[in-house]
Amino acid sequence: IEWLRARGDEGWVPAGDASTDDLASVTSDRPAAEADLVLSLGGDGTMLHSVHLLDGASVPLLGVNLGRLGYLTEVEVDGVRDALDRFALGADAGGWTLDERMMLEVEAIDPDGRSVGTWRALNEGVVEKQDSGRTVHLLVRIDGEPFTSYATDGLIVSTPTGSTAYSLSARGPVVSPKHRAILVTPVAPHMLFDRSLVLDPSETVDIEVIDGHSASVAIDGRATCSLSGGARVTCRPSTATACFVRFGEHHYHQVLKAKFGLHDR
Amino acid sequence: IEWLRARGDEGWVPAGDASTDDLASVTSDRPAAEADLVLSLGGDGTMLHSVHLLDGASVPLLGVNLGRLGYLTEVEVDGVRDALDRFALGADAGGWTLDERMMLEVEAIDPDGRSVGTWRALNEGVVEKQDSGRTVHLLVRIDGEPFTSYATDGLIVSTPTGSTAYSLSARGPVVSPKHRAILVTPVAPHMLFDRSLVLDPSETVDIEVIDGHSASVAIDGRATCSLSGGARVTCRPSTATACFVRFGEHHYHQVLKAKFGLHDR
Amino acid sequence: IEWLRARGDEGWVPAGDASTDDLASVTSDRPAAEADLVLSLGGDGTMLHSVHLLDGASVPLLGVNLGRLGYLTEVEVDGVRDALDRFALGADAGGWTLDERMMLEVEAIDPDGRSVGTWRALNEGVVEKQDSGRTVHLLVRIDGEPFTSYATDGLIVSTPTGSTAYSLSARGPVVSPKHRAILVTPVAPHMLFDRSLVLDPSETVDIEVIDGHSASVAIDGRATCSLSGGARVTCRPSTATACFVRFGEHHYHQVLKAKFGLHDR
């Protein structure tokens, strides 16, 4: 930040995110949405946090990797100054592009049809069992039409970005981040039909809790609310996207290959 | 029960299981283990309950199916009198056999090495996440030797009988009930190695919670205790078995075929 | 056909498809592409045959189901006359729509870079082992960039329509037919990374045979050619689509539900 000021730029740390005294002087209540660029220092979890902080504002986000290789982060810590210099030059001169990622809008609706809350997810919204040993019964509707019901540990509604997160653990497919689609993957469903569904972004997915056991809703790994019988969540693409600064091509394939130990030959 | 008395036999209903006044007069605190035969009226869930009631006593159990086709129940309600007559004739004259099923002994051990409790499972013991959105980190040891750790929703340690229950939902194999083996199946593990393990009954499986998030233990679908970091469960075959009365052959294949819509051609 | 003539319409049967003498008089070499509507009498296999017969011509196709429930067929045999009457009224008055399905263009290229042949697939193109017991080694490139290599029984490159065909057997996801995407699903790959890939229709998939064992190419279930080491196939969306006449909504969900025994509750 000292260095940013020396260059004539401004920087600040969101209130609540400054975990040490050293950063207190630059902490600000100024919203992240006013920034030209948000730097995320950490891993993919920090990137998710930064995206939620932006609350849908189309501010470019640059992920600086402080830990293990991430799907979302772009540069290592010793490349930050160079990256910021290139970003300041503009996309053409700096040789960077914006990698826009689809997000989901997840709305919880109580049994009386009232909206309980709306959240934006970069990875996924999950409706899952609340109590150990008790599956939940969930009815999936596609564009309002009943598709099928599941007795299951949970259902994951995921973006292409989220296809390498929780959905992958539940054996869902890997979706190209260039692609726009909605992925529905069940977790340990008590039935033989256990395939993921890949839906068009024009389609809306609605999940209703259809019996007595309550379900939890988690957005990008954070519990948000509980749904009793008759309550439901509706998932559709958000009008907002997450914008990541990229300095090269094929970032995504390289991360996949490194993560999964894939080889060209 | 009236009819049993008329035949000179005795019958009673365990205290706590008589849900209506009509049965109150025959309710008894006499332990189920003293019976010659336990009748389970209901479905597979009721069978599990009856097995737990017997607490390892080797009393034959006859499952009377009141609901959907079950893996464990043997006769429909209108076949009960005939079944009891045949049972009373003895195995040879009555044409029945005992179908003995392996059970698991699951012991929970706290971080200081003290036993917290021991349970017997006909289907499975599960160690799973407690909080929505938070995987647990579990280390599996086989015969005391570390095998691998999982960041996962849960791990299912199952008997052959339980291979068609929760383990099947998590894509585990179907194990012949004639066979003795221990099945370890992960639920949505965050890694590519997601196969079930089939172990010999001479092998012991130990699951340790290896980081801060606590885990729940469920035995045959009922939550029993919580494990904090450093606590573990040990699973081995129980010396007790569950004994089901069978009047014919191939019961198991027929139920599988009916449940899964399998055809011979 | 008698009945068509009585209505003043013409009908003919493609040469080679008339299996009995009765149809000989109406057999014609006139290409199917000149028709206003092609009737496919049979099951999904016959629909595939009809689509291939049209060779990319955008002629509406009406599937008349003579066998088991199909994904592609639309009417039962006793509904044909009514369906033809409604078709003749036009889309608005007749209450029908065209359900346009993406097809793949699959080109085989020899080790010297020469095109060996190009085929159009409604379901899938498959590159697979030729000899019992011998896996093939295949390198997948996405947009020309190496992704990973597989030692595998085969790789399936599928359309959304084909997601319920061979790809489903290999545990691929079910893709909405409204959606445009390319699905790559491995068959029994000898590696832990066995997930399907869902790619954007703007992406091109290239599969190269990278060692001595030759591979077979099959298009919609028919073997077309053999690839030796260094040869490859390239798959991209075809500019042509298949057009199916539909008289109602939700056809697709209903077929899925019937095929898989899915329930709303």
Next chain:
Amino acid sequence: IEWLRARGDEGWVPAGDASTDDLASVTSDRPAAEADLVLSLGGDGTMLHSVHLLDGASVPLLGVNLGRLGYLTEVEVDGVRDALDRFALGADAGGWTLDERMMLEVEAIDPDGRSVGTWRALNEGVVEKQDSGRTVHLLVRIDGEPFTSYATDGLIVSTPTGSTAYSLSARGPVVSPKHRAILVTPVAPHMLFDRSLVLDPSETVDIEVIDGHSASVAIDGRATCSLSGGARVTCRPSTATACFVRFGEHHYHQVLKAKFGLHDR
């Protein structure tokens, strides 16, 4: 071999396996079954070859690894002399054990009930499609009783040893090599029931080709014969076992962990 002679032991190379002139002088027609120990120089494929060469004789086999880490090999090439010295000392003094592995006896029977051939498999017997694009229809019987039929690319009948070979590629479970069981795993079956079956070694598996498309039989990766409609194979545990010399414990877990990149924490 020079070194063996110097120690007063004898060694020879089976006729047909001496690929270079250097070995010609020590090539012999003397059967491998007369040896005290068979050395297998290569990888797991060579081990399979050595096991087949022994044809059921209970001669200890020592696998010397010349390539990638193997499940079956035991020592690296620079450990051979030490290993042979320890072997010569006997099991107690030398600190080695015999790791006995179950094998399968696979018999092919023509439609008239005549035996066509019998083979012994250390890994698996496979019945699979012969022609690209054409699934085979196979009926599985367990102990003579029809279980279900599969429209499938193939069925793998595997030993515990084979559970980490082809069956794993088809998503079968990993079976402890200490355990005796028969594993049946379908390859891309066209049905939702795609789970592996784990059977008791007392159970016999019979696979019949039930329609016109012929099937191939492969034993441990080598094609052996073709089955037309009505022909079948019968699989049961062989009375012979394969005996591998082991110098330490936990070999199996260590190989699994290395192959799959598993970690203890």
